Amino acid sequence: MKKSNLLIIGFIVAIVCLIFSCKRERGPKEEQHYGPYYFREYANYFYFKPGTYWIYENNRTGELDTCTLVSMRRDTITLFYEHPDWKRWYTMERIDYNINTKHRHGIVNYQTLGGCIDCPHIDTFRVIKRNGEMNVFVMPWNVYPQYTGYYPTMTIGSNTFNEIYRLDLLGDGGLPSWDDTKLLWGGQNGFAPFSSYYWAKDIGLIQIKYKKTLDTGLDSAYWNLKEYKILKF
Numbered sequence: 753m754k755k756s757n758l759l760i761i762g763f764i765v766a767i768v769c770l771i772f773s774c775k776r777e778r779g780p781k782e783e784q785h786y787g788p789y790y791f792r793e794y795a796n797y798f799y800f801k802p803g804t805y806w807i808y809e810n811n812r813t814g815e816l817d818t819c820t821l822v823s824m825r826r827d828t829i830t831l832f833y834e835h836p837d838w839k840r841w842y843t844m845e846r847i848d849y850n851i852n853t854k855h856r857h858g859i860v861n862y863q864t865l866g867g868c869i870d871c872p873h874i875d876t877f878r879v880i881k882r883n884g885e886m887n888v889f890v891m892p893w894n895v896y897p898q899y900t901g902y903y904p905t906m907t908i909g910s911n912t913f914n915e916i917y918r919l920d921l922l923g924d925g926g927l928p929s930w931d932d933t934k935l936l937w938g939g940q941n942g943f944a945p946f947s948s949y950y951w952a953k954d955i956g957l958i959q960i961k962y963k964k965t966l967d968t969g970l971d972s973a974y975w976n977l978k979e980y981k982i983l984k985f
Contacts, residue, residue: 781834781837781839782837783839783840783841784841785840785843786840786841786867787830787841787844788828788843788844789866796954797917798951798956799824800956800984801983801984802821802822802823802824803981803983804956805819805980805981806977806980807978807980808960808977809975809976810855810974811975811976812973818853818854821849822859823850824847826847827846828844828846831843831844831866840870842866842867842869844864844866846863846866848862849862860882862881862888864878864880865881877890877891877895878890878891886925887919888949893917899920900920902918903918903950904916906952906959913958916951919948919951921946921948921949924943924944944962944963945963945964946962946964946965948961956980956982958976958977959975959976959977960974
């Protein structure tokens with residue numbers, strides 16, 4: 753065998769050995785464990801038995817909307833993702849429930865989502881999305897201080913509610929299908945530039961405000977909780 757061929761073979765063997773040597777010297781992957789994240793006191797705002805219902809009144813039209821909880825699922829899951837440099841586990845409690853609403857959507861689904869499991873820096877807060885689109889509840893509630901609020905009490909009609917969280921949305925497509933004359937700001941039917949969702953402890957959603965601007969209550973449309981029946985687990 754020619755000397756040049758021997759040199760080439762020797763070089764290849766050296767490279768292969770170097771590769772496997774590096775693999776052997778590399779330590780175990782970093783293990784990242786997040787959670788478990790449980791609902792804890794937040795469950796008091798949305799965890800109820802099917803058959804629970806809420807009746808809302810619209811301040812623009814006077815129409816009533818009965819929203820009935822038709823299904824409820826609550827469990828704990830662990831998500832896993834493996835990166836070339838690390839392994840990640842994310843354990844959280846999740847909820848998945850459906851509400852039958854008359855005014856627009858039919859069945860509306862609410863479901864918990866956790867942080868981005870494959871993102872370099874994972875978010876440890878969780879959100880409940882409506883129909884997989886809008887974040888209508890966030891845990892912890894003040895993770896976005898500029899878009900949240902807390903009120904010890906709130907009175908709507910003849911009802912007084914306690915420990916209320918407010919969560920604001922931008923570009924909310926949950927508006928009822930009114931004609932534009934019923935929206936003081938005009939614009940697109942079924943859409944509000946801003947909205948605010950108010951949740952009360954042991955009751956659930958008590959009010960939705962649709963607004964032209966986030967900083968003022970002027971030109972607002974409302975759904976106000978008028979009657980309700982809460983079935984607790």
